Amino acid sequence: MTAESREMTVQAPAAWIRLVTDLAVPVLAVFTALAIGAVVIWAAKANVVVAYRGLLEGAFGSVRNLTETLVITTPYTLAGLAVALGFRCGLFNIGVEGQFYMGALCSVFVAYAAKGLPVYVHLPLALLTGALGGAMWGAIPGFLKAKLGAHEVINTIMLNYIAVKTVDYLVKNPMLDAAATMPRTPYIQPSAMLPKLLPPYRLHAGLLIAIVAIFVVYWLLWKTTLGFEIRTVGANPDAAKYAGMSVTRNFVLAMVLSGALAGLAGTGEVLGLNHNLPAMFISGYGFDSIAIALMAKSHPFGILPAAFLWAALRNGAGLMQLRAGISIDLVNIVQALVIVFIAADEIIRWLYRIKRRKEEIREIVFTRGWGR
Amino acid sequence: MTETTKARFSRLRALAVVFIVIGLLMIVIARLRIDAAQVSILGFEKFGRQPVPSQLTVTVCGALCALTGLAALALSNARAAGASLAFSLLLVLLGLLTALAQGASIDLVGMLASSLRMSTPIALGAMAGIMCERSGVVNIGIEGMMLAAAAFGFGANLFFGNIWIGVLVAILVGGLMAALHAVLSIRFKTDQIISGTAINILAVGASGFLRRAYLVKAYFVGQTLPLIKIPLLSEIPVLGSVFFRSQPIVYTMLFLLPLLHVVLFYTPWGLRTRAVGEHPRAADTVGVNVFKTRYINVIIGGCIAGLAGAWFSLETVGSFEDVMTGGKGFIALAAMIFGNWNPIGAFLGALLFGFADALQIKLQILNVPLPYQFLGMAPYIVTMIVVAGLIGRATPPAAEGVPYEK
Numbered sequence: 001m002t003a004e005s006r007e008m009t010v011q012a013p014a015a016w017i018r019l020v021t022d023l024a025v026p027v028l029a030v031f032t033a034l035a036i037g038a039v040v041i042w043a044a045k046a047n048v049v050v051a052y053r054g055l056l057e058g059a060f061g062s063v064r065n066l067t068e069t070l071v072i073t074t075p076y077t078l079a080g081l082a083v084a085l086g087f088r089c090g091l092f093n094i095g096v097e098g099q100f101y102m103g104a105l106c107s108v109f110v111a112y113a114a115k116g117l118p119v120y121v122h123l124p125l126a127l128l129t130g131a132l133g134g135a136m137w138g139a140i141p142g143f144l145k146a147k148l149g150a151h152e153v154i155n156t157i158m159l160n161y162i163a164v165k166t167v168d169y170l171v172k173n174p175m176l177d178a179a180a181t182m183p184r185t186p187y188i189q190p191s192a193m194l195p196k197l198l199p200p201y202r203l204h205a206g207l208l209i210a211i212v213a214i215f216v217v218y219w220l221l222w223k224t225t226l227g228f229e230i231r232t233v234g235a236n237p238d239a240a241k242y243a244g245m246s247v248t249r250n251f252v253l254a255m256v257l258s259g260a261l262a263g264l265a266g267t268g269e270v271l272g273l274n275h276n277l278p279a280m281f282i283s284g285y286g287f288d289s290i291a292i293a294l295m296a297k298s299h300p301f302g303i304l305p306a307a308f309l310w311a312a313l314r315n316g317a318g319l320m321q322l323r324a325g326i327s328i329d330l331v332n333i334v335q336a337l338v339i340v341f342i343a344a345d346e347i348i349r350w351l352y353r354i355k356r357r358k359e360e361i362r363e364i365v366f367t368r369g370w371g372r
Numbered sequence: 373m374t375e376t377t378k379a380r381f382s383r384l385r386a387l388a389v390v391f392i393v394i395g396l397l398m399i400v401i402a403r404l405r406i407d408a409a410q411v412s413i414l415g416f417e418k419f420g421r422q423p424v425p426s427q428l429t430v431t432v433c434g435a436l437c438a439l440t441g442l443a444a445l446a447l448s449n450a451r452a453a454g455a456s457l458a459f460s461l462l463l464v465l466l467g468l469l470t471a472l473a474q475g476a477s478i479d480l481v482g483m484l485a486s487s488l489r490m491s492t493p494i495a496l497g498a499m500a501g502i503m504c505e506r507s508g509v510v511n512i513g514i515e516g517m518m519l520a521a522a523a524f525g526f527g528a529n530l531f532f533g534n535i536w537i538g539v540l541v542a543i544l545v546g547g548l549m550a551a552l553h554a555v556l557s558i559r560f561k562t563d564q565i566i567s568g569t570a571i572n573i574l575a576v577g578a579s580g581f582l583r584r585a586y587l588v589k590a591y592f593v594g595q596t597l598p599l600i601k602i603p604l605l606s607e608i609p610v611l612g613s614v615f616f617r618s619q620p621i622v623y624t625m626l627f628l629l630p631l632l633h634v635v636l637f638y639t640p641w642g643l644r645t646r647a648v649g650e651h652p653r654a655a656d657t658v659g660v661n662v663f664k665t666r667y668i669n670v671i672i673g674g675c676i677a678g679l680a681g682a683w684f685s686l687e688t689v690g691s692f693e694d695v696m697t698g699g700k701g702f703i704a705l706a707a708m709i710f711g712n713w714n715p716i717g718a719f720l721g722a723l724l725f726g727f728a729d730a731l732q733i734k735l736q737i738l739n740v741p742l743p744y745q746f747l748g749m750a751p752y753i754v755t756m757i758v759v760a761g762l763i764g765r766a767t768p769p770a771a772e773g774v775p776y777e778k
Binding site: 040044092094144148150151153154155157158159161162165166168169173287290291294326327329330331332333334335336337339340343344346347 | 556566572577706753
């Protein structure tokens with residue numbers, strides 16, 4: 001047996017252990033968060049078992065509930081991918097919410113205003129405009145960071161507020177459907193609608209786009225030079241610069257791609273689900289997607305299960321509220337706790353005595369002060 | 373000339389050119405868009421209302437603004453140039469107010485007073501940020517600390533029937549949230565941006581839960597902290613109604629401001645704090661307890677953020693609404709950067725944002741032909757411009773965001 005092959009046999013079982021320990025932390029984080037959630041439910045004088053059974057049934061109890069969970073999984077996956085892609089370049093894109101809005105805004109305009117186009121032109125066009133809208137909104141903080149050193153966290157948050165107000169203005173004024181009782185845009189043309197996957201249910205082809213996007217992002221990050229540069233800048237911008245890569249160009253590029261994914265998430269909601277854009281288009285996907293990306297450790301393949309879990313929490317919350325009289329905000333608390341436990345995985349490791357592997361290092365660092 | 377002072381100077385120069393252009397634009401706009409017969413009434417509270425010709429006033433303001441801009445270009449001293457530019461900014465604001473008040477009246481003293489009021493949570497938040505960041509901990513969770521404090525402070529007000537206990541609880545909750553941030557980022561060495569985000573999300577969840585589970589069931593109270601007129605001082609013209617006819621949290625902010633300045637720059641504690649934020653290893657070597665210093669600073673900062681939260685629910689509105697802090701915690705961070713991590717500078721930044729806020733409210737009342745959504749964007753756009761325009765000038769504490777390993 002050569003030294004090389006011995007190494008192989010030693011490493012093969014290690015890969016399994018690696019997977020188990022990699023999964024252990026997020027699973028235990030969710031478990032611990034739910035346990036603390038149970039304490040909150042108990043403190044609010046409600047029945048824990050009834051509440052969590054409601055949560056479970058609401059998420060998976062019937063074909064209808066399961067497809068609804070998948071409907072929510074769709075934007076979560078795309079938005080989670082957007083945050084993860086930013087993370088890989090060392091950027092913290094909190095602006096997914098705003099990019100989501102801008103994507104929805106741009107796509108709905110093309111989808112209702114362009115008339116008489118065939119499906120194979122109109123639908124891709126609407127999707128593309130949505131992605132472009134998000135990309136444009138993401139490019140602004142990327143550019144400000146790259147050229148002026150302004151921290152993307154503040155700028156993306158500010159752009160969230162600005163996007164919400166812009167959508168509010170446009171939907172209530174130039175894009176308003178005068179016939180509607182609630183302020184919203186006109187309905188989109190059938191030629192721009194994403195087809196339904198299981199007709200009586202609301203599940204639409206956006207899910208397929210999200211799944212394709214997972215593979216595209218994986219391919220981009222790990223199989224192309226572009227992705228290699230993005231990851232190098234994220235891991236160590238000084239080293240990247242030393243190796244001749246343009247840090248500023250990669251910052252802008254990563255924010256544009258991240259924004260495009262977020263815009264696509266908003267686009268899917270408009271073209272597949274709402275078929276119009278209401279002024280009250282509150283999504284909350286932006287902040288949830290941060291949690292999803294963290295849970296997935298910013299790996300594209302981890303995004304789908306994390307997004308599914310989050311969608312299940314969100315979808316099940318309604319029935320939980322109905323059954324146990326517990327406010328759906330409980331889900332927010334559980335979610336925040338999961339982030340805390342995953343971000344500070346030392347807590348979980350300490351609680352359950354999981355040892356850190358020696359070669360494990362921090363892959364991504366965000367906190368570099370304000371714009372240095 | 374070193375690289376940084378050069379960069380600083382060219383930034384000032386660029387700003388001066390911007391002001392010269394704005395000044396010239398004001399003159400042109402006054403000529404073209406303002407009717408020569410139009411009169412703006414500028415109110416000075418009880419000293420009466422002074423009608424001024426709109427066109428002439430805007431023209432004069434514009435000309436003076438261009439002149440001060442030119443002066444800033446000519447001055448070789450960076451500090452003097454900066455002061456000159458501050459003057460240009462004031463002239464632009466005065467011209468803007470005059471132009472907007474044509475055919476109507478605008479109370480300048482009232483505007484100042486409401487700017488101060490609106491800037492209070494921002495200034496407090498910025499002070500909280502300074503406490504944390506001077507000791508080397510980045511805190512983007514101020515928004516969440518404020519929000520949780522606003523909700524729980526109001527809850528305590530309902531529960532105990534005493535608004536002062538409400539304020540106290542708000543301060544404590546702010547401190548508690550900060551303690552969580554401190555433990556995560558100091559003990560567990562979590563990435564501080566992620567930890568701050570977790571605090572923000574937790575605050576949205578916890579405050580929303582509290583509101584729907586308990587607060588909505590209680591009847592609407594609407595009680596706010598009392599307006600306190602300080603005898604004699606409140607009779608001083610202008611200053612009296614801007615500073616000495618306010619509510620308790622505004623006073624506290626005005627008191628904390630010089631206090632924090634003195635503590636940071638003239639006491640051993642402040643020196644230790646700054647040392648820990650700049651070079652923790654060196655501070656440790658000479659016997660400063662890095663962890664303890666950071667814990668205490670972050671938690672006190674959180675208490676200040678909690679007070680800012682009380683401003684929303686207990687001093688201004690008298691109830692709690694979901695996400696009522698509306699991004700003020702993030703704007704506070706921009707004010708902190710604007711002030712270069714100095715309390716007084718941060719306060720001036722906060723005043724600028726407070727003014728933007730007061731102005732957009734005033735404009736909505738004046739029925740200016742601009743959609744309210746665009747007016748509402750003003751504070752956010754100002755924040756972006758400030759962060760983008762001034763960050764190159766700002767020098768954050770060197771050890772910021774880096775967990776200390778003993």
